[in-house]
Amino acid sequence: xxxxxxxxxxxxxRPFFRRFQEDPxxxxxxxxxxxxxxxxxxxxxxMVLVVILSILTxxxxxxxxxxxxxxxxxxxxxxxxxxxxxxxxxTAALTSLFSILIGYPLAYYIARAPRKQRSLxxxxxxxxxxxxxxxxxxxxxxxxxxxxxxxTMLINLGIIKVPLDxxxxxxxxxxxxxxxxxxxxxxxxxxxLEKIENAQLEAAADLGARPWQxxxxxxxxxxxxxxxxxxxxxxxxxxxxxxxxxxxxxxxxLLVGNLIRNQFLTAxxxxxxxxxxxxxxxxxxxxxxxxxxxxxxxxELLV
Amino acid sequence: xxxxKPSFGLRLYAFLAYAYIYLPIILLIIFSFNTQKLNVxxxxxxxxxxxxxxxxxxxxxxxxxxxxxxxxxxxLSTIIGTLAALALQRYHFPGYTIAESILYxxxxxxxxxxxxxxxxxxxxxxFRLGLTTIALSHIAFNIPFVTLVxxxxxxxxxxxxxxxxxxxxxxxxxxxxxxxxxxxxxxxLAGALxxxxxxxxxxxxxxxTAGPGSTTLPLRVxxxxxxxxxxxxxxxxxxxxxxxxxxxxIGQIIQRRQT
Numbered sequence: 083x084x085x086x087x088x089x090x091x092x093x094x095x096r097p098f099f100r101r102f103q104e105d106p107x108x109x110x111x112x113x114x115x116x117x118x119x120x121x122x123x124x125x126x127x128x129m130v131l132v133v134i135l136s137i138l139t140x141x142x143x144x145x146x147x148x149x150x151x152x153x154x155x156x157x158x159x160x161x162x163x164x165x166x167x168x169x170x171x172x173t174a175a176l177t178s179l180f181s182i183l184i185g186y187p188l189a190y191y192i193a194r195a196p197r198k199q200r201s202l203x204x205x206x207x208x209x210x211x212x213x214x215x216x217x218x219x220x221x222x223x224x225x226x227x228x229x230x231x232x233x234t235m236l237i238n239l240g241i242i243k244v245p246l247d248x249x250x251x252x253x254x255x256x257x258x259x260x261x262x263x264x265x266x267x268x269x270x271x272x273x274x275l276e277k278i279e280n281a282q283l284e285a286a287a288d289l290g291a292r293p294w295q296x297x298x299x300x301x302x303x304x305x306x307x308x309x310x311x312x313x314x315x316x317x318x319x320x321x322x323x324x325x326x327x328x329x330x331x332x333x334x335x336l337l338v339g340n341l342i343r344n345q346f347l348t349a350x351x352x353x354x355x356x357x358x359x360x361x362x363x364x365x366x367x368x369x370x371x372x373x374x375x376x377x378x379x380x381x382e383l384l385v
Numbered sequence: 386x387x388x389x390k391p392s393f394g395l396r397l398y399a400f401l402a403y404a405y406i407y408l409p410i411i412l413l414i415i416f417s418f419n420t421q422k423l424n425v426x427x428x429x430x431x432x433x434x435x436x437x438x439x440x441x442x443x444x445x446x447x448x449x450x451x452x453x454x455x456x457x458x459x460x461l462s463t464i465i466g467t468l469a470a471l472a473l474q475r476y477h478f479p480g481y482t483i484a485e486s487i488l489y490x491x492x493x494x495x496x497x498x499x500x501x502x503x504x505x506x507x508x509x510x511x512f513r514l515g516l517t518t519i520a521l522s523h524i525a526f527n528i529p530f531v532t533l534v535x536x537x538x539x540x541x542x543x544x545x546x547x548x549x550x551x552x553x554x555x556x557x558x559x560x561x562x563x564x565x566x567x568x569x570x571x572x573x574l575a576g577a578l579x580x581x582x583x584x585x586x587x588x589x590x591x592x593x594t595a596g597p598g599s600t601t602l603p604l605r606v607x608x609x610x611x612x613x614x615x616x617x618x619x620x621x622x623x624x625x626x627x628x629x630x631x632x633x634x635i636g637q638i639i640q641r642r643q644t
Binding site for chain 1: 386387388389391395396398399402403405406407409410412413416423424425426464465466468469471472473475476477478479480481484487488490491493494495496497498499501502503504505506509521522524525528529532557582585586588589593602603606607610611614618619622625626629630633
């Protein structure tokens with residue numbers, strides 16, 4: 083009795099803290115609220131503004147007039163824009179495909195390596211990823227340009243006489259994008275390959291499957307979640323990419339990212355740019371949902 | 386999968402793949418010492434381009450801006466993100482799933498869309514574009530990544546040591562400062578390191594939220610690359626790569642010590 087009274091006296095100057103200390107719900111809310119408020123102001127609110135902007139009208143001087151206008155969306159169905167859209171989808175899909183082709187054997191090799199070496203081998207893939215991505219593009223410009231390292235080497239070796247025009251073509255954009263996003267593919271692929279139980283592979287072998295059949299019928303199907311996670315991680319940034327086409331694609335290669343950027347910074351038709359952004363957002367969300375529904379959300383996406 | 390000696394073909398492939406990953410960057414660094422201005426073939430060794438780089442006022446200003454933004458946004462996003470990680474990992478509260486899904490937004494939204502939305506936002510509230518707007522935007526995209534990293538580290542946290550501290554009379558603030566924080570410090574540092582490199586590296590968001598005079602290094606490199614392929618760009622890139630490696634190395638050492 084006496085003890086309880088003592089405690090009450092001791093706590094009395096800070097009733098707020100005491101209540102706080104005993105209530106986990108308000109503790110949790112207090113901890114999450116800075117994030118919630120910050121991201122609401124600087125992430126959600128801006129997105130809402132873009133949605134609103136996409137149905138407003140462009141003024142005569144590139145300003146925004148507050149008048150409802152659905153034409154920003156209907157204008158997108160023009161052949162010119164549809165072609166840009168199709169080309170972006172195509173480029174992003176090809177980037178994912180080539181990342182799988184290049185990344186799969188590599189991820190397989192790492193998953194098969196001695197356990198102690200695996201983290202080092204993975205780390206070696208991540209290191210270039212930590213260098214700035216414009217620098218990585220620049221490295222490829224040096225290699226691919228007309229008087230670049232590749233052409234100089236091929237001519238000196240006598241393989242070609244006239245330099246190849248690779249830079250400033252869609253092929254160059256593809257080369258740049260695959261190089262940029264390869265780690266996004268290798269990591270989830272490795273995660274799903276590493277998880278495959280040895281017993282499953284042995285069972286297949288015991289039942290008479292050749293190594294090739296074990297790979298095709300067991301390993302490959304079990305690594306599909308990794309492929310899907312990797313494809314999402316490559317596809318989303320590839321769809322919105324405008325820096326690689328800017329630097330490596332020349333004037334002819336235009337992706338949705340470039341279209342959006344141009345509407346905001348050169349053409350100054352913000353409502354139309356906002357509508358194009360919404361379309362890009364819908365497309366990436368649709369692709370993500372389609373894939374995740376098909377495969378289920380794996381931890382592969384979280385590495 | 387368990388280890389299995391890979392076939393010769395697979396080993397050769399892995400070697401070529403690593404060469405593909407590293408060769409461009411190695412060539413880039415080698416050619417930063419090239420005497421030829423056109424940078425087509427190797428002519429001779431020089432440090433001229435590094436000298437020129439250190440006299441380039443634009444590059445120096447961009448470096449200062451970049452470091453300032455990275456520092457401010459790292460400190461703030463690490464604090465906010467760590468609190469969120471604690472909240473999500475250890476408490477249940479109304480709006481939990483909403484908070485969790487908000488943190489996934491930057492993962493599933495194309496950067497260009499986030500960039501233009503911030504541009505629209507700042508210009509609608511008449512906020513002058515500059516270092517402040519860049520830093521505010523960097524904090525926004527860093528918070529989710531910090532939260533993700535710190536949460537992963539909180540996974541195996543033993544709550545009983547906190548209860549022990551409370552039982553011994555420490556209040557929640559002292560418990561957090563003396564018990565919780567030191568325990569999760571490796572995760573917090575890893576999150577901060579990620580935030581720092583993401584901020585240092587960002588081009589797209591910075592591009593849309595930068596104003597006159599607030600050019601950062603990625604923006605500077607972009608305009609240099611667009612303008613001409615000179616060894617000065619190589620020198621800048623080489624220094625940058627070395628810096629990143631040093632930062633990563635320090636991060637590794639700190640984490641080894643902590644665990």
